[in-house]
Amino acid sequence: MARLSDSVDSERQYLESLECATFEQPAFNAPRKLANCNVALVSSAGLMRRGDDNVRAGTAEYRSFDNKIEDGELLVNHVSVNFDRTAFAEDVNTVFPRQLLQTLASDGVIASASDEHYAFMGATAPEQMQSHAATLASHLHSRNVDTVCLLPV
């Protein structure tokens, strides 16, 4: 699935009806050697740390997770029932591949994996997220992160 042709009609119509923002003069930064990149992950899975407050539906705020957080401490708290959660149950890397990224760093493919990774609540209006994105971008710069891999669910 995720080929829309494999979706049931109501799901396909819903996904096709979602309004997508467009960007008139998008920025594009010049290519960079992957071996020099310090990479952070940003997920839209509405992740929360076990025991923390729930992630509110519609919130545009993000949460930070230490790179070394145990898989068992991560929970999906997304409002949507329309995406598969069986893969996360079996293997957190399918959604939030911290361990894989660390492997790429150990192999020298990337310079390093960020000490922190991040999650937003997807299904939030993008315009509400802009100020939080700016805050996170500053935070990433302050931690010498230069590259972000974004992982919608």
Next chain:
Amino acid sequence: MSALAHWFEQAGLHTVVIGLIKPHLETMRPPRALWVPFELGRPLGPPGDQAFQKRVLLAALTLIETATKQTLIDFEDDDPRSTPDPDWRAPATGAATSVASELSRLQPAITSFNEAFGRSSVGVAGLNLAQCASLIDETLATGKPPASADGGSALLQFRHACDDLKAAWIEAALANGKPSSRQLHDWFWLHSQLGLSLRKLREQWLAGDDEKLAGIGARFIVPHRWRV
């Protein structure tokens, strides 16, 4: 996520999106994107297959080095775990007549999964599974969620209890084999007491007079595929 990519790029960061819905990537045109033909909810593809997942992640990250302008490429390989496992058998639940009794029957498989994987993805409700099951059974009996013990939203507590129970039923189903997501969800929504009960509750709420319950029923209980 594509909007975030644009804003991060404007802020001087290099970005790449691993996206699941191609028309959205084509419209929003993030600076660099890899479209993957996997089910929503698993951008890296098959669970437990690190070699495959690594290929996905590398295909995306390589665009940081190779793309010289806005780029969208396809990942060509399908998720091998989308193929049904003929050897998988659904957990035995007998003729459970309530969610609580079904939980009792599934508990050994849930425990087996937790021991084998060393973790659980249950925990968003702040209740134990027996409390979640009682909450759902009470909702089924009365037609509306009971008040939250901490004075919070009853509907929110209901939703979180549903999420935890669904997570536990998934763990039970994964305890003995590697079903495809479709196999597992077909069992859950078409055969388990919990899944059948939630579908029935949705129909009740949609047919009722309470707009709030109807709104929750319309969108937040049953996935599109199993709504009819």
